[in-house]
Amino acid sequence: MNLWTVLIIILAFWGILYVLFGRKEEEEEGLAVDMFVIMWRTKKLLGFIDKIALKYRRFWKVYGTIGIIVGFGGMAFVFYMLIKSAFIAIKAKAQVAGVQLVIPGVTIPLWYGLIGLIVVMVVHELSHGVVARAEDLPLKSVGLVLFFVIPGAFVEPDEEELKKVPLVKRLRVYAAGSMANIVTALLALMLLNYALAPVLQPAGVEITQFDPKGPAINHLHEGDIIIGINGEQIKTIEDFLNFMNTTKPGQIIALEILRNGEKIIVKVPLGENPNNPEKGYLGVYPSQYVVSTIGYENIILPLAFALYWIYILNLGIGLMNLFPLIPLDGGRMLDETLKEYLPEKVAKPISFAFIGIGVLLLAINLIPAIRNLIG
Template sequence: MNLDIVFAIIFYGAIILYFLTHRKKFEIQNKIIALYKTKIGLKLMDKFSKVAPKFLRVLGIIGIGIGFIGMITIFVFLTKGLINLFMDPAAKATIGLVLPGIRIPGAPVYVPFWYGIISIFVVAVIHEFSHGVVARLYNIKIKSSGIAFFGPILAAFVEPDEKQLSKKSKSAQLSIFAAGPFSNILTAGVVGLLLLFLIMPFAASILESEGVQISGLEKNYPLERAGVTEGELIEEVNSVPIKNVDDFVEVMSEIKSDQIVILKTNRTLYNVVAFEHPKIEGKGYLGVVVAPYITRLKENVVSKFGDKLPWAIFGFSKLLGWIFALSLGIGLVNLLPLGPVDGGRMFHLVSLHFLKDEKKSKKVWGWMSFVSLMLIILNITFPYLRKLFNWLLG
């Protein structure tokens, strides 16, 4: 049995059990949001707000700009993703629910349990701590901090004094709202640079791979149509031996559209015609995702350091990869002009500034929230709805 599933069942089961046995300690909002309020981290937020306050204010202003750029970016990204789902039957969802250890059929990504739990904890702490620090920077009281549940989704929160917050300048309010997503994007940038210039070169120097495994197939593309299955090992392409992923990439770089490709796997021989690459004119495309079959430490590394330390470093690099991905994803999604999330509050404040009318600004904010929510729901559910529709039509 998959240990990720076991850990996930234990973890989510423990949370549900704790909620049921300590329900009075939770504050329920809108029937699907449960807040567990504490005072953890409040003193530390206050201390950090007093370290280089001028620098923090400048950083807060930069965060506003990055926040609105991120808002436009994620809105356009989801819109294009949805259009692509409508136009291309083979298109996959661009976003999905992040539930560590739970493999959702058809979801674009699966997050391993421990990597996911640790990464979400890091992302949430940085996000909410940043909100709290900037709020204290502007002398706004933080009433509480804690964990929250949006249905099955685990989150964190800080609770500023809303009356004090509403009396502050618009730039101060925007700085506070943008602080969380901006800190996540900043974290993703720092971690991304570490991975690119330090961790990945180091991992490449201590690891070697052997064999190429088919890990994914695109529907209605040559290999999927030919009956190739995930898990098969690629041995040759057009009589060229394939020892590793680099060999496969090199051979495929020479393949043109409409060219015959003879693929030999550990199962059988496939004779297919390459499609044209969806983004590169004239280039051949088979619609396949490959991965190393065996990844192991180089012998000279094992003899010098043993096998435990290098694998621990490799595991840490994978954790950083998930922190990067989830920091960027969660930061951007929080910038959507949607209801009570950070981007929604930023959008409402700016619309009020330009419209000068609370009723009109709330109406615009409501419509944008509805559109943003529909973008999320449809991007996640449309592939399933399409499958259901095709099944009903036979």
């Protein structure tokens, strides 16, 4: 099934859905369908959020205040990293992606990616809601959303009431989502490092993707596990990279591969490394392959991979949400802080400048990722 067929099916789905269920007025509860947006709202979870927020009100206020500090620090860090990666992308003539698209089943593993994204959305929105209620701000509803093909979740505060409260309370609410993502990422990393890492050991390098211009695509398969090269054992990605740094273009290497549980030898003539013409190039994107030292691999390995993607996605998306670009939380934090302390004629141009620079930085960093996806 090609890209155009998929797009036609998606557009037909949305067209039929809009004809059958579309309505212009938003309802406080239930299903609402607009063009390319489905929203399901409910008030049934508001009592649960109230219980958590009001019982530990002081904790959530401190949590929100720490979130403000983390939020502005993360904002500066993301801005710096995007500027840095933009210069690298320009220097490399837009061949290096500074920002990766998150598409389960395409750019990240399907099921682990979906698990990670669900955790991202739930902790992010729940944190917004809990901190809002701890500040006595009313919530209108909670729910789920589907934007074109991207699922999401939301907690809907009363925006009019939110505008009336002091700046510090608004900042706590805005910062709470990314704060929750970063905390979740750190918890996942701790579990991975201290609970699972001791029972895992590296056992080769798995091929996850190919460079279409590299030689490996004609000889190897995705999912192949490299366990040796030219008789030398390969257990870690570092082993693999160290060996490849000793190779030359045109050299034929013998790869010992695990494919569907069978060991085979595959000989591959190396190409020319695009970053260093004097070194050999295989053209693969490797990931670390691990095994359990205590067995139970059907439990331990999926749990480890799930925690890894929960860590990666919560950290990455949590930080990107702090990028100072409206409507992201970081953009709202910066915009409302500027309006609070500067005259409108000064604050507005600064906000527009951040929006312009932000859009430009995202474009420079995203174009290589989109090109790589299209091929």
